[in-house]
Amino acid sequence: MYNSKIIGLGKYVPDNIVTNDDLSKIMDTNDEWITERTGIKERRWVKEGDGDTTATMGVKAAKVAIERAGIDKDDIDFIIFATLSPDMYFPGPGVQVQHALDIKTVGALDVRNQCSGFVYAISVADNFIKTGMYKNVLVIGSELHSHGLDKTTRGRGVSVIFGDGAGAAVLTREEDTSKGILSTHLHSQGEHAEELVVKAPGMGTRWVTDIIEDNDKEDESYFPYMNGQFVFKNAVVRFSEVIMEGLMKNNLKKEDIDMLIPHQANLRIAQFIQKKFQLSDDQVFNNIMRYGNTTAASIPIALTEAWEEGKIKEGDNVVLAAFGSGFTWGSVIMKW
Numbered sequence: 001m002y003n004s005k006i007i008g009l010g011k012y013v014p015d016n017i018v019t020n021d022d023l024s025k026i027m028d029t030n031d032e033w034i035t036e037r038t039g040i041k042e043r044r045w046v047k048e049g050d051g052d053t054t055a056t057m058g059v060k061a062a063k064v065a066i067e068r069a070g071i072d073k074d075d076i077d078f079i080i081f082a083t084l085s086p087d088m089y090f091p092g093p094g095v096q097v098q099h100a101l102d103i104k105t106v107g108a109l110d111v112r113n114q115c116s117g118f119v120y121a122i123s124v125a126d127n128f129i130k131t132g133m134y135k136n137v138l139v140i141g142s143e144l145h146s147h148g149l150d151k152t153t154r155g156r157g158v159s160v161i162f163g164d165g166a167g168a169a170v171l172t173r174e175e176d177t178s179k180g181i182l183s184t185h186l187h188s189q190g191e192h193a194e195e196l197v198v199k200a201p202g203m204g205t206r207w208v209t210d211i212i213e214d215n216d217k218e219d220e221s222y223f224p225y226m227n228g229q230f231v232f233k234n235a236v237v238r239f240s241e242v243i244m245e246g247l248m249k250n251n252l253k254k255e256d257i258d259m260l261i262p263h264q265a266n267l268r269i270a271q272f273i274q275k276k277f278q279l280s281d282d283q284v285f286n287n288i289m290r291y292g293n294t295t296a297a298s299i300p301i302a303l304t305e306a307w308e309e310g311k312i313k314e315g316d317n318v319v320l321a322a323f324g325s326g327f328t329w330g331s332v333i334m335k336w
Contacts, residue, residue, distance in 0.1 A: 001130060001131075001132075001177070002129060002130055002132065002173045002174060002175060002177070003126075003129075003130065003173075003174040003175075003176070003177045003179060003180035003181055003182070004125060004126045004129035004130060004137075004171045004172065004173065004174060004180050004181050005171065005172060005174040005179060005180030005181065005334070006169050006170065006171055006180075006181075006334070007068075007069045007070070007071075007170055007171070007172050008064075008065040008066060008067070008068040008069025008070070008071075008168075008169065008170035009064075009065055009068060009167070009168070009169050009170075009300070009303060009304040009307050009308075010060075010061045010062060010063065010064025010065035010066075010067075010068060010167070010168045010169075010304060011061050011064070011165065011166065011167045011168070011297075011300065011301045011304040011305065012057050012058075012060035012061040012064070012165065012166045012167075013044045013163075013164070013165040013166075013291060013301070014044040014045065014046045014047070014050070014052050014057075014164055014165070015044075015050075016044060016045055016046065016047045016050075017042050017043075017044060018042060018043055018044070018045045018163075019031075019041065019042045020034045020035065020040070020041060020042065020160070023156075023159075023160055026151055026152075027151065027152055027153045027155075027156045027159070027160075028153040028156065029153075029156045029160060034160050037266075037268070038160070038161055038266050038267060038268070038288070038292075039266065039267020039268060039271075039286075039288055039289055040160065040161065040267070040288055040289060040292050040293075041289045041290070042289075042290060042291075042292075043162070043163030043164075043290075043291055043292030044163050044164050044165055044291060044292075045145075045146035045163065045164055046144055046146055046147065046164045048147070052144070052164070053087045053144060054083050054085050054086055054087050054093055054142045054143060054144045054166075055086075055087045055093040055096035055097060055100070055142070056100070057142045057144070057164070057165065057166035058081060058083075058093060058097055058140040058141075058142035058166045058168065059096075059097055059100045059101060060166065061140060061142065061166040061167050061168035061300070062097060062101065062138055062140055062168040063101070064168070065138070065168040065169055065170050066101075066138070066170055068170075069136075069170040069172070071136060071170065071172075073101050073102070073103050074103060074104055075135075075136050076101075076103050076106060076136050076137070076138045076170075077106055077134035077135055077136050077137060078106055078107050078108075078109070078125070078128060078134045078136075078137045078138070079094050079097055079098055079103070079106060079107070079108040079109070079137075079138045079140070080094065080108075080109045080110075080111060080121040080124055080125055080137060080138070080139045080140070081093045081094040081097060081108065081109070081110050081111065081121075081140045081142070082110075082111040082112075082113065082117030082118050082120065082121040082139070082140065082141045082142075082296040083110070083111075083112075083117065083141070083142050083143055083295075083296050084112060084114045084117070084143065084198075084295055084296065084325075085143050085144045085145060085148065085295075086110070089201070091110075092108075092110030093110065093140075093142070094108030094109055094110045095108045097138075097140065109124065111124070111296075113296075113324070113326065113328050114196075114295055114296065114324045114325040114326065114328070115263050115265060115293075115295050115296070115298070115322055115323065115324020115325060115328075116186075116263065116322040116323060116324050116326070116328045116329055116330050117141060117295070117296035117322075117324075118139070118141035118167070118296050118297070118298075118299045118300055118320075118322065119184070119186070119263075119299065119320055119321070119322045119330040119331065119332055120186060120328070120330060121139045121140075121141065121296075122139055122169070122171070122181070122184065122320070122332050123184035123186055123330065123332070125137040125139050125171045126171065126181045126184055126332075127184075129171060129172070129173055132173075135172060135173045136170060136171070136172050136173075137170070137171045137172075138168065138169075138170055139168065139169045139170075139171060139300075140166065140167070140168045140300075141166065141167050141168075141294075141295075141296035141297040141298070141299065141300045141301075142165070142166035142167075142296065142297050143162075143164060143165065143166070143294050143295045143296055143297045144164050145162035145163065145164055145294075145295065146162070146163070146164050148198075148222075148223070148224070149162060149223070149224070150220070150223040150224075154220075155223055157226070157228060158223075158224045158225070158226050160292075161266075161292055161293045162224075162292055162293050162294070162295070163291045163292030163293065163294050164294065165291055165294045165297045165301055166297050166300075166301070167297050167298075167299070167300020167301040167302075167303065167304055168300060169300055169303070178335065179335050180334060180335065181332060181333070181334045182249075182250045182333045182334055182335060183246055183249045183250060183332075183333050184246075184330065184331070184332050184333075185242050185245045185246050185249070185330055185331045185332075186328070186329075186330040187238070187242065187328065187329050187330060188326050188327065188328045188329075189326070189327045189328075190326065190327075192230075192234065192326075192327045193325075193326060193327070194225075195226070195227040195230050195231060195327070196224075196225070196226045196227065196231050196324065196325040196326075196327075197224070197225050197325065198221075198222060198223070198224050198225070199221040199222070199225070200219075200221035200222040201222065205221065206219075206221050206222075232266065232268070232269060234323070234327060235265065235266075235269050235323040235329075236269055236272050236273065236276075238323045238327070238329040239262065239269065239273050239321055239323055239329070240273060240276055240277075242321055242323075242329050242330060242331040243260070243273070243277070243319060243321050243331055245331065246319060246321075246331040246332070246333040247319075247333065249333070250333050252317060252333070254277045254278065254279070255278075256317050257277070257279060257283055257317055257319055258283065258312075258313075258316035258317045258318065258336075259283060259284075259285060259306060259311060259312050259316055259317075259318045259319070260273075260274075260277075260279060260283060260284045260285070260318075260319045260321065261285050261299055261302050261303050261306060261318065261319070261320050261321075262284070262286070262299075262320075262321050262322070263298050263299055263321065263322035263323060263324065264286065264287060264288035264291065264292075264293055264294065264298035264299075264301075264302060265288075265293050265298075265323065265324065266288070266293070267286060267288050267289065270284060270286050270288070273321075282311070285302050285303075285305070285306040285311060286302070287301065287302050287305055295324070298322075299320050299322060303318075303320070312336055313336065314336055315335065315336060316335075316336040317333070317334075317335060317336075318333075318334050318335075318336050319331060319332070319333055319334075320332040320334075
């Protein structure tokens, strides 16, 4: 039995910066309104025609992570790609990464758990490595939200929140079971599935043929819907629960946390959790102010930046936690 550990991290975000003031020119909103409710000042949105897609951004982040891991691309034994915004309805982007990186014909798995997607993907990779099935697993979280948002006043409650980007991690085998990923914890509550949802196209509601036939410009079923207050209230509870679950599993206390990387859903959620756990600013990493909510990409982007800035050191207790659509939520506890 092994542990797994992260040996390489990488990120990629588009060059195009969209500020709150930029959004105020295309919808009825303003910087003060967005900042007060979300903490977001700007986000990155892909410009049409620049070549960035969910898959290509994932590839760019993966190349950095593989190089930093100090391994060859053909040392990768398995690929896991988390996203809610694939380039194609099917197949998923995992196989696109395998092809683009010219990796031998290893397996590629796609994870559709939205905001908690990267945590779920890390858990899958960790268990593959723990059992000895694979040695090196590439995990990617990537999202291209901007092409699917309602960028009018009607959609402002959701569209101002989301950004584009990708992050990646290479996990490998660790024989010292006191190091690396110590435990992962996953949960779901499907009764609230429609509180944060994109309903169409979907076989159970409205499929492509229905959308084409109706040709209804007022149809909002293929735009994201979010019951913001309900999501917020559930998020702060589940974040707290799943972090404590991980700490207790490993006989750790909240003061043992050296770095908490929360999913970057809303700065107010992260601040609530920070206050509840009595953590200092040096113990929590947030970058939602610059990138918005990049869903499955938010934790790997933040984890990469925290590591690049020297905020994570060998021996640190690092906690990853996420909550999102599904509802699904989870945490990862690791010794760096």
